Amino acid sequence: MLSKVQFLRISATFCAPTPPKRSSFQQIVTFTARFGSRMGSASHTTSSKLLFRQLFEKESSTYTYLLADVSHPDKPALLVDPVDKTVDRDVALVKELGLKLMYAINTHVHADHVTGTGLLKSKVPGVKSIISKASDANADLLLEPGDKICFGSLFLEVRATPGHTQGCVTYVTGDGSEQPQPRMAFTGDALLIRGCGRTDFQGGSSDQLYNSVHSQIFTLPKDTFVYPAHDYKGFSASTVGEEMQYNPRLTKDKETFKSIMANLNLSYPKMIDIAVPANMVCGLQDDETKVVS
Numbered sequence: 001m002l003s004k005v006q007f008l009r010i011s012a013t014f015c016a017p018t019p020p021k022r023s024s025f026q027q028i029v030t031f032t033a034r035f036g037s038r039m040g041s042a043s044h045t046t047s048s049k050l051l052f053r054q055l056f057e058k059e060s061s062t063y064t065y066l067l068a069d070v071s072h073p074d075k076p077a078l079l080v081d082p083v084d085k086t087v088d089r090d091v092a093l094v095k096e097l098g099l100k101l102m103y104a105i106n107t108h109v110h111a112d113h114v115t116g117t118g119l120l121k122s123k124v125p126g127v128k129s130i131i132s133k134a135s136d137a138n139a140d141l142l143l144e145p146g147d148k149i150c151f152g153s154l155f156l157e158v159r160a161t162p163g164h165t166q167g168c169v170t171y172v173t174g175d176g177s178e179q180p181q182p183r184m185a186f187t188g189d190a191l192l193i194r195g196c197g198r199t200d201f202q203g204g205s206s207d208q209l210y211n212s213v214h215s216q217i218f219t220l221p222k223d224t225f226v227y228p229a230h231d232y233k234g235f236s237a238s239t240v241g242e243e244m245q246y247n248p249r250l251t252k253d254k255e256t257f258k259s260i261m262a263n264l265n266l267s268y269p270k271m272i273d274i275a276v277p278a279n280m281v282c283g284l285q286d287d288e289t290k291v292v293s
């Protein structure tokens with residue numbers, strides 16, 4: 001029997017070049033982009049076939065992202081960084097849009113809110129939870145850098161971007177003619193718009209975060225859209241080029257960055273003692289029937 005990690009590796013290998021088949025992922029189809037956000041429609045276009053929604057949870061200022069391949073007969077979908085408090089909204093939206101939710105994915109073990117992953121698994125049969133192996137958290141599928149998450153003909157690739165936490169990853173839409181253009185990077189808390197995640201707990205390291213952003217995100221094409229897990233300033237999206245030019249922390253040299261991060265003087269997130277243990281089991285405690293709320 002294959003382990004979960006082996007399963008993912010095989011999916012990744014077969015994902016892009018596999019000719020269309022009838023079921024689940026590993027399919028190559030075409031898609032139509034439909035954008036929306038809490039601040040109105042995003043002002044950009046991407047390749048057709050992709051349905052994309054940016055959703056917001058106001059207490060923790062968290063963005064959740066819904067992506068689906070609507071040209072595929074099953075309309076396979078995934079949610080990035082769902083929040084427990086807004087799961088009912090997200091499930092209703094998935095239903096209204098006629099999507100088949102396959103994956104509930106986290107960019108990292110959040111400290112400020114409980115992930116919606118566990119609730120989604122209990123409310124939508126068949127949904128698989130996903131997080132990085134480096135997070136040491138439990139989930140159905142544990143990712144390593146380079147792995148791909150396929151939904152229909154589309155996929156996200158996994159880039160390791162530790163520094164805010166040890167297991168942070170950034171999910172980037174695929175590179176290829178059938179994938180959305182410009183590319184889209186779901187950066188979690190590694191890169192925020194004109195900011196970045198703090199580095200003072202959960203194995204955080206400003207040295208590592210600087211390296212992660214510069215090597216894994218700032219090397220993407222400049223027109224790549226940046227979609228973070230949080231925003232505290234009223235922004236909804238940025239681009240790699242914009243952040244390379246205007247990010248007040250990450251445009252500095254590494255030593256200046258480290259000094260900025262060491263002097264943020266932020267108070268600990270209010271929910272940290274509840275959120276971290278709950279999120280280490282993807283929002284489920286003990287077993288899949290006991291859900292943290």
Ligand SMILES: N[C@@H](CCC(=O)N[C@@H](CSS)C(=O)NCC(=O)O)C(=O)O
Pocket residue numbers: 060110111112189195196197198199230232264266267268269270271
């Ligand atoms: N006040 C909020 C927590 C705000 C916070 O610390 N945000 C984190 C991401 S969630 S762990 C962060 O990295 N912020 C960076 C920054 O520069 O603000 C609460 O109590 O939940």
